[in-house]
Every structure is written in structure tokens, then in C-alpha cells.
Amino acid sequence: MSSPRDFVLEDLFKFNHIVLDPLVEVYSLPFLLPKILEYPELVLATDAPDDRLVGFILGTRIEDSTEHIGDGKDLSWSHGHVSALAVAHNYRNLGLATRLLSTLRDMMDRQKDLYMDLFVREKNKNAIRLYESLGYVKYRWLPQFYANDHGYDMRLPLSRDVDRISLEGILINKLYSFGSMLYYLFMLYLFGLKDILVYGIGRRLE
Numbered sequence: 508m509s510s511p512r513d514f515v516l517e518d519l520f521k522f523n524h525i526v527l528d529p530l531v532e533v534y535s536l537p538f539l540l541p542k543i544l545e546y547p548e549l550v551l552a553t554d555a556p557d558d559r560l561v562g563f564i565l566g567t568r569i570e571d572s573t574e575h576i577g578d579g580k581d582l583s584w585s586h587g588h589v590s591a592l593a594v595a596h597n598y599r600n601l602g603l604a605t606r607l608l609s610t611l612r613d614m615m616d617r618q619k620d621l622y623m624d625l626f627v628r629e630k631n632k633n634a635i636r637l638y639e640s641l642g643y644v645k646y647r648w649l650p651q652f653y654a655n656d657h658g659y660d661m662r663l664p665l666s667r668d669v670d671r672i673s674l675e676g677i678l679i680n681k682l683y684s685f686g687s688m689l690y691y692l693f694m695l696y697l698f699g700l701k702d703i704l705v706y707g708i709g710r711r712l713e
């Protein structure tokens with residue numbers, strides 16, 4: 508299998524068979540194009556031996572701080588973000604996503620990004636397992652982040668983040684997530700109960 512290569516605009520006409528997957532968010536050209544044009548070097552593709560496009564990753568960079576100080580130290584930092592990742596059905600479990608993610612990580616590491624992050628559906632267990640196997644941790648739970656699912660913000664500290672400051676607050680996030688989950692369950696219970704009181708048990712069972 509070939510190594511990841513730069514994604515080119517022509518690939519946009521070849522990747523429907525990869526992105527038309529319920530676990531890949533629907534991305535429109537107005538969403539994709541500015542990202543591809545802003546950091547083209549962070550968008551990678553993988554081809555099968557017959558040159559068919561079978562995997563892609565859309566990386567971007569987010570400037571978190573542009574604070575500089577004059578004595579040679581640089582307090583500015585940015586982080587890398589994985590906006591989309593997909594591998595064609597017939598080419599899964601071959602390590603292609605691992606390779607795309609690792610290549611992107613090495614590039615972001617070289618460019619001194621502090622950490623990488625991404626958002627993933629709570630139900631997307633395969634992807635979460637893959638990210639965890641590469642060192643990503645669940646940084647915070649995102650209730651109702653997707654129209655029909657909760658999500659996680661997952662983070663991977665890079666070499667520049669020696670003190671792992673990108674993971675600061677993770678304990679508070681966990682407590683907050685736990686509280687949000689309890690609140691969510693309570694509301695579910697409350698509205699479920701309201702349905703029963705309003706429509707009656709019989710109609711609910713119909």
C-alpha cells in the first residue's frame with residue numbers, strides 16, 4: 508500500500524465512495540475548500556495499488572495564542588485539528604488510518620503544534636479505540652454535539668507539550684461531563700414521565 512500523499516483538488520471528485528458513510532459527517536464544498544486551501548500540506552490521501560483513492564485525512568491548524576516575548580522565548584502556540592478522516596470499506600483494518608494519523612502527527616510535531624485534537628461520535632467505538640491506541644485521550648464529553656449523538660473532544664499532546672498542559676482541566680471536565688450526563692438522564696426521565704402523564708400509558712405502548 509502506498510504512503511500517504513498530498514490531497515489534490517481533483518481528489519474531491521473521487522472520494523464520494525469514502526465519505527458517504529454515516530459515520531463521516533456530511534461536508535460540503537464551502538466547508539472543505541477553505542480548509543484545504545488554508546493548509547494544503549495537512550490534507551493527505553492514500554491510494555490503493557490500482558491508484559484508487561481509498562483514504563483521506565483533513566487536518567487543519569488553529570492558532571490559540573499569538574503572544575510573543577522578546578528574549579528568544581516564544582509564548583505563541585497553535586494546535587492541530589483533525590476535521591475529517593475516512594477509509595473505504597474494503598480497505599479498513601489494514602492500518603491506513605493509523606498511517607494517515609501518524610503522518611499528520613509527525614508533521615504537526617515538526618511544526619511545533621502543542622497538541623492535536625478531534626471530535627468523534629460517542630457511538631463510533633472503532634474510531635475511539637483507534638484514537639486511544641494512538642495515545643489520544645477523551646478530554647471532554649460533548650452532550651448533543653451531533654444532531655443524533657453525543658460526542659467526545661479527544662486530544663493528543665505533542666512533543667512541545669512537555670508538561671501536558673493541553674490536558675489540564677481534564678478532571679474538572681470529567682466531573683462536568685458526569686454532571687451533564689446526570690442532567691441529561693434526568694431530563695430524559697422527566698420528559699418521558701410527562702409523555703406518560705399527558706398521553707397515558709396505553710397510548711405510549713401502542
Ligand SMILES: CC(C)(COP(=O)(O)OP(=O)(O)OC[C@H]1O[C@@H](n2cnc3c(N)ncnc32)[C@H](O)[C@@H]1OP(=O)(O)O)[C@@H](O)C(=O)NCCC(=O)NCCS
Pocket residue numbers: 528530531592593594595598599600601602603604605606626627628631633634636637640
Ligand atoms: C475509523 C476508520 C477511519 C479506521 O480506519 P482503518 O484504516 O480501518 O483503521 P486502522 O486499520 O488504522 O486501525 C483499525 C484497526 O485495525 C488494526 N490494524 C492496524 N493495522 C493492521 C494490519 N496491518 N492488519 C490488521 N489490522 C490492523 C488496528 O490495530 C485497529 O484495530 P483495533 O480496532 O482492534 O484497535 C474507518 O473505520 C472509517 O473510515 N470509518 C468511517 C468513518 C469514521 O468513523 N471516521 C472517523 C470519524 S471521527
